[in-house]
Amino acid sequence: MKDWVNFSQRLIMLGQLGLSLMMPLLICMGACYLLTQKAGLGLWIYIPGFVLGLGASFMTAYKLWISVSEKERKKAEEEPPAFNGHN
DSSP states (O other): OHHHHHHHHHHHHHHHHHHHHHHHHHHHHHHHHHHHHHSOOOGGGHHHHHHHHHHHHHHHHHHHHHHHHHHHHHHHHHSOOOTTSOO
């Protein structure tokens, strides 16, 4: 049962990561669509919108990587050494 819970937690985290990486890009593309339809801007606006969306997605991934690596570092520091001093 514990394996199933661990698997489902990892699956949920993977889905959350996917959503966190895709949403900035989708929001920027939606904003570009609104700018072309409502403000009358040309289709060129999609290029900077795509670049900004990718930048925001990469920042999300970078912050997640920093968070996970910090948690792993703290976890490694908290673990007691082996009983015979070998790691």
